[in-house]
Amino acid sequence: MLQMKPLSDCRLYTFVDTAYLHGRKPEAVAQELCDGGSDLIQLRAKNAAVSEIRRMAEAIAPVTRRAGVGLVINDHPLIAAEVGAELCHLGQEDLMGADLGMDRWSLGRVGLSTHAPEQAWRAIALEPAYIAIGPVYATGTKPGARPVTLEYVRWAAANVAIPWFAIGGINLNNLDEVLAAGARRICVVSAILNAPDVAKVCREFKERLTQSGASDG
Numbered sequence: 001m002l003q004m005k006p007l008s009d010c011r012l013y014t015f016v017d018t019a020y021l022h023g024r025k026p027e028a029v030a031q032e033l034c035d036g037g038s039d040l041i042q043l044r045a046k047n048a049a050v051s052e053i054r055r056m057a058e059a060i061a062p063v064t065r066r067a068g069v070g071l072v073i074n075d076h077p078l079i080a081a082e083v084g085a086e087l088c089h090l091g092q093e094d095l096m097g098a099d100l101g102m103d104r105w106s107l108g109r110v111g112l113s114t115h116a117p118e119q120a121w122r123a124i125a126l127e128p129a130y131i132a133i134g135p136v137y138a139t140g141t142k143p144g145a146r147p148v149t150l151e152y153v154r155w156a157a158a159n160v161a162i163p164w165f166a167i168g169g170i171n172l173n174n175l176d177e178v179l180a181a182g183a184r185r186i187c188v189v190s191a192i193l194n195a196p197d198v199a200k201v202c203r204e205f206k207e208r209l210t211q212s213g214a215s216d217g
Helices: 026-035 050-067 076-084 117-125 149-159 175-180 198-215
Strands: 012-017 040-045 070-074 089-090 108-112 130-135 164-166 186-188
Touching: 012 108, 012 198, 026 040, 026 050, 026 198, 040 050, 050 070, 050 076, 070 076, 076 089, 108 117, 117 130, 117 149, 130 149, 149 164, 149 175, 164 186, 175 198, 186 198
Parallel strands: 012 040, 012 186, 040 070, 070 089, 089 108, 108 130, 130 164
Antiparallel strands: none
């Protein structure tokens, strides 16, 4: 078993999203993401029953643990604690109603979505593990969400000291402009999960991110 690298060293955050599994087993997709160099993998199953999410998390956890990749459970801190996931992720709409008063859990192991500077400041005040900045571009993952554009990425690069990840519509064609705006960590969903070779595309993203970091000196 390998240990997850520090969040500050994580670059590529990927997803096992049930909306994009296309009949594949969650643990098989998780293995491809690990093979491709993912640093973090989130299980996101928006329309699944809690029992099904727990079952998927239990199947994925050994895969990520063997690879030293951090497992993030979306929306369900209790499941995250039960399966030994490193992190849980909550959206703005989930934060206020979440049960975070568990012995084995704290906001220091939770990531929070943010869509504007004022939300980022509120989130940072709670001392989360990281925040997400987005959606940068329009995305089918969140069709009703208005893009925050590269302006919010630039703001985050100038103002946010804790680890943060740009998310939303990021692909290999627009990655360079996201990096140019100051992002050093990104979340990618459909551009990887819809690819014919998941591991190969992961490696392409990871190489570009690594090169960007090296060029920063």
